[in-house]
Amino acid sequence: MSKEIKYTEAFDELQQIVVDIEDGEITVDELSVKVKRASELIKICKEKLSATEEDVNLILKELEE
Amino acid sequence: MSKEIKYTEAFDELQQIVVDIEDGEITVDELSVKVKRASELIKICKEKLSATEEDVNLILKELEE
Amino acid sequence: MSKEIKYTEAFDELQQIVVDIEDGEITVDELSVKVKRASELIKICKEKLSATEEDVNLILKELEE
Amino acid sequence: MSKEIKYTEAFDELQQIVVDIEDGEITVDELSVKVKRASELIKICKEKLSATEEDVNLILKELEE
Amino acid sequence: MSKEIKYTEAFDELQQIVVDIEDGEITVDELSVKVKRASELIKICKEKLSATEEDVNLILKELEE
Amino acid sequence: MSKEIKYTEAFDELQQIVVDIEDGEITVDELSVKVKRASELIKICKEKLSATEEDVNLILKELEE
Amino acid sequence: MSEAPKVFTLKQVLSSIKKTLEQRYSSTYWVKAEMHKLNLSKKGHCYPELLEKQDGRIVAEIRGMIWQTNFDRINKRFIQTVKEPLKDDMTLLLLVKITYSETFGLSLNIIDVDPNYSLGELQKERQETLKRLQKEGLINRNQQLGFPILPKRIAVISAESSKGLSDFIQVIENNSWGYQFFTMLFPALLQGDNASDSISAQLERIKRVKNHFDMVVIVRGGGGEVGLSCYNNYELCKNIASFPLPILTGIGHSTNLTVAEMVAFRNAITPTELGDFLIQAFHNFSVPVKDAVKRLKVSVSNITSEVKLHLTNESKLFRSAAKQMLAENKQIIHANVKGLENNFKFLLLNHKMMIRKNEQGVYRSARELLSNEQNELEKLQDALPSKTNTQLISEQHKINVLAQSIRLMDPINVLNRGYSITLLNGKTIGEKNTVKKGDKIQTKTATFSVESEVVKTENNNE
Numbered sequence: 001m002s003k004e005i006k007y008t009e010a011f012d013e014l015q016q017i018v019v020d021i022e023d024g025e026i027t028v029d030e031l032s033v034k035v036k037r038a039s040e041l042i043k044i045c046k047e048k049l050s051a052t053e054e055d056v057n058l059i060l061k062e063l064e065e
Numbered sequence: 066m067s068k069e070i071k072y073t074e075a076f077d078e079l080q081q082i083v084v085d086i087e088d089g090e091i092t093v094d095e096l097s098v099k100v101k102r103a104s105e106l107i108k109i110c111k112e113k114l115s116a117t118e119e120d121v122n123l124i125l126k127e128l129e130e
Numbered sequence: 131m132s133k134e135i136k137y138t139e140a141f142d143e144l145q146q147i148v149v150d151i152e153d154g155e156i157t158v159d160e161l162s163v164k165v166k167r168a169s170e171l172i173k174i175c176k177e178k179l180s181a182t183e184e185d186v187n188l189i190l191k192e193l194e195e
Numbered sequence: 196m197s198k199e200i201k202y203t204e205a206f207d208e209l210q211q212i213v214v215d216i217e218d219g220e221i222t223v224d225e226l227s228v229k230v231k232r233a234s235e236l237i238k239i240c241k242e243k244l245s246a247t248e249e250d251v252n253l254i255l256k257e258l259e260e
Numbered sequence: 261m262s263k264e265i266k267y268t269e270a271f272d273e274l275q276q277i278v279v280d281i282e283d284g285e286i287t288v289d290e291l292s293v294k295v296k297r298a299s300e301l302i303k304i305c306k307e308k309l310s311a312t313e314e315d316v317n318l319i320l321k322e323l324e325e
Numbered sequence: 326m327s328k329e330i331k332y333t334e335a336f337d338e339l340q341q342i343v344v345d346i347e348d349g350e351i352t353v354d355e356l357s358v359k360v361k362r363a364s365e366l367i368k369i370c371k372e373k374l375s376a377t378e379e380d381v382n383l384i385l386k387e388l389e390e
Numbered sequence: 391m392s393e394a395p396k397v398f399t400l401k402q403v404l405s406s407i408k409k410t411l412e413q414r415y416s417s418t419y420w421v422k423a424e425m426h427k428l429n430l431s432k433k434g435h436c437y438p439e440l441l442e443k444q445d446g447r448i449v450a451e452i453r454g455m456i457w458q459t460n461f462d463r464i465n466k467r468f469i470q471t472v473k474e475p476l477k478d479d480m481t482l483l484l485l486v487k488i489t490y491s492e493t494f495g496l497s498l499n500i501i502d503v504d505p506n507y508s509l510g511e512l513q514k515e516r517q518e519t520l521k522r523l524q525k526e527g528l529i530n531r532n533q534q535l536g537f538p539i540l541p542k543r544i545a546v547i548s549a550e551s552s553k554g555l556s557d558f559i560q561v562i563e564n565n566s567w568g569y570q571f572f573t574m575l576f577p578a579l580l581q582g583d584n585a586s587d588s589i590s591a592q593l594e595r596i597k598r599v600k601n602h603f604d605m606v607v608i609v610r611g612g613g614g615e616v617g618l619s620c621y622n623n624y625e626l627c628k629n630i631a632s633f634p635l636p637i638l639t640g641i642g643h644s645t646n647l648t649v650a651e652m653v654a655f656r657n658a659i660t661p662t663e664l665g666d667f668l669i670q671a672f673h674n675f676s677v678p679v680k681d682a683v684k685r686l687k688v689s690v691s692n693i694t695s696e697v698k699l700h701l702t703n704e705s706k707l708f709r710s711a712a713k714q715m716l717a718e719n720k721q722i723i724h725a726n727v728k729g730l731e732n733n734f735k736f737l738l739l740n741h742k743m744m745i746r747k748n749e750q751g752v753y754r755s756a757r758e759l760l761s762n763e764q765n766e767l768e769k770l771q772d773a774l775p776s777k778t779n780t781q782l783i784s785e786q787h788k789i790n791v792l793a794q795s796i797r798l799m800d801p802i803n804v805l806n807r808g809y810s811i812t813l814l815n816g817k818t819i820g821e822k823n824t825v826k827k828g829d830k831i832q833t834k835t836a837t838f839s840v841e842s843e844v845v846k847t848e849n850n851n852e
Binding site for chain 3: 727730731734738741742744745748749751752755756758759760762763
Binding site: 072076079080082083086087089091093096100103104107110111114117118121125128 | 749752753756757760763764766767770771773774777778780781782784785
């Protein structure tokens with residue numbers, strides 16, 4: 001499932017978690033769970049960014065050839 | 066289809082993509098696709114320019130003969 | 131049709147094309163066509179000039195005899 | 196008709212044509228026609244001059260006798 | 261009519277014609293006519309002069325006898 | 326009239342005519358007439374030199390009255 | 391009276407007078423006197439009556455005497471100087487000797503007469519006449535008359551027997567040119583005391599028939615120099631000066647001009663000269679008349695040759711003007727042909743140049759357009775990777791920031807610093823989850839988890 005989430009969605013969820021935590025709307029009890037989720041999301045985003053970068057570089061390289 | 070696009074249209078679309086990227090209006094998810102499209106458009110434009118230049122040179126060469 | 135065009139018209143059209151190209155009012159798509167047209171007009175004008183020159187020289191030669 | 200035109204008229208028309216050509220008021224399209232006309236006028240003028248000269252010489256010769 | 265013109269009138273008219281021709285006030289068209297007239301006037305003047313000379317000499321000769 | 330003209334007047338008129346003709350103040354047209362007149366006047370003057378008109382008897386008669 | 395008176399004889403007495411007078415008046419004397427009458431005797435002696443008048447009255451009178459021998463000498467010298475003989479009624483300056491004769495009584499013996507004195511007297515008369523005529527404005531009157539151009543009809547005042555008259559007539563009638571004069575003689579005395587009246591009378595006659603005459607001549611000849619003082623006579627001179635016809639004089643003398651000659655229209659010395667003058671007047675008329683034919687001939691020939699020259703010149707001028715006009719017109723036509731050729735060539739050349747310019751313009755501007763497009767395209771191509779990278783980097787950054795926040799907020803990290811969390815029934819303690827005595831609570835640290843029982847509670851807020 002995590003593979004199908006979009007970067008944008010992942011990013012938005014991640015940002016929401018950060019905001020929620022900062023606003024103290026998350027109890028200590030939930031916090032661990034949320035942090036875990038956030039970690040996952042960060043990973044996903046980074047992976048997507050890397051993939052995209054590779055992709056783009058490939059395309060642009062072709063153009064220059 | 067790409068053969069039937071006009072230079073002007075291709076150029077305009079290309080320019081729009083560059084502007085959109087610059088303005089951050091393109092999500093990371095779309096980015097690869099958009100860059101690919103831009104690359105195609107650049108190729109199209111280049112081909113059209115070359116073709117036109119050859120054409121013109123040929124016509125003018127004829128005139129001078 | 132090109133035989134029926136007048137020198138003046140041909141010349142005016144030619145000059146308009148040159149001005150349009152100079153002012154960048156012609157797209158790359160149209161350029162070939164326009165240059166082709168210009169080339170035709172130049173040929174027409176040159177022919178007309180040659181014909182007139184021959185004609186007139188003949189008349190003037192007769193006069194001197 | 197050309198026989199009935201007067202020298203003065205022919206001369207004035209001729210001069211007008213020369214001036215018009217000089218002032219660039221005649222297009223290349225009209226040029227042949229105008230030069231042809233001018234040539235006719237010149238012939239008329241020359242003929243008239245020759246005829247007058249003969250006339251005058253005859254009269255002057257008579258006077259001397 | 262030409263017989264009734266006076267010498268002075270004939271000479272004046274002749275002189276006027278010469279002046280007109282010299283001043284370019286006579287067109288080529290009129291020249292023949294004017295030259296003809298001048299020739300007549302010269303003849304008239306010569307005749308008048310001869311007649312007068314004879315007349316006068318006769319009278320003077322008679323007186324001497 | 327010519328008979329009645331006084332010889333003094335005849336002499337003066339003759340002299341005037343001679344002077345006028347000498348001064349070239351007479352046109353060809355007048356020349357014959359003037360010379361004719363001069364001839365008449367000369368005749369009158371010559372007659373006067375050799376003619377006698379007075380009568381002694383008549384004078385004597387007048388004296389006795 | 392005792393003695394008888396002494397008686398003398400007449401001769402004794404007269405002889406005594408004679409002796410006394412001769413002793414007393416022994417020399418000669420110059421005496422001025424009027425000689426009333428000359429009284430020339432047959433023997434040639436003169437016995438003139440001498441007088442002196444005052445206001446017309448005789449105040450002295452005596453008899454004079456000139457012996458024949460003296461008279462001849464005196465008269466000769468007098469005529470020589472005065473041009474007049476001694477005659478009656480003259481005032482003279484006399485050299486006299488007083489003589490007394492017993493038989494003739496007292497008389498003045500005239501030994502000499504001063505002619506110069508008489509001449510002066512005559513000249514005085516001449517001067518007076520002149521002065522008077524001058525005063526009366528008559529002196530030039532006759533000369534101011536117009537002289538006839540042909541003096542044909544002549545009234546002649548002369549004496550029939552005068553040699554002057556025949557000379558004059560001879561000259562004017564026998565001229566070789568056939569000039570015809572008409573003359574009529576009006577006879578008069580020409581010298582001496584009666585001459586002036588005689589001439590005046592004839593002038594009066596001529597005046598009556600003046601219309602028949604052109605002029606009057608007074609001729610006198612062979613009369614010598616004597617007896618001309620009449621021509622100084624005022625009356626005669628006045629008649630001459632004021633006469634309506636010109637008067638010509640030919641009196642024939644060589645002395646001073648008389649007044650009559652001076653006031654006349656013209657004076658010739660002799661009648662012959664006068665005739666010559668008239669002939670000359672005819673010449674003056676005849677010669678110009680004769681010359682007129684010659685002059686006419688010359689001037690007519692001048693005029694006709696001049697007019698011929700004019701006509702010839704004009705006809706030459708006419709010919710050259712006509713020819714020049716034709717030549718000029720030919721030249722103009724030729725110039726037009728040249729102009730046509732030049733202008734036409736220029737026009738074509740111009741157009742050729744314009745076409746060439748346009749040709750180059752098409753090429754150049756098409757090239758330019760293409761190269762511009764190329765540039766634009768390249769700019770876009772260049773921009774594409776950088777813009778893409780920028781976006782990717784920015785995303786990376788955002789992710790990093792979020793990751794940092796998460797890391798800071800992870801409770802593990804709090805616990806690591808020695809904090810712990812106390813839970814009741816797995817939940818944090820709060821107002822909703824209050825702790826009571828005896829509740830079993832869990833304490834979590836970074837490394838341990840402790841379970842404890844509550845001994846005491848206390849509210850921190852109160």
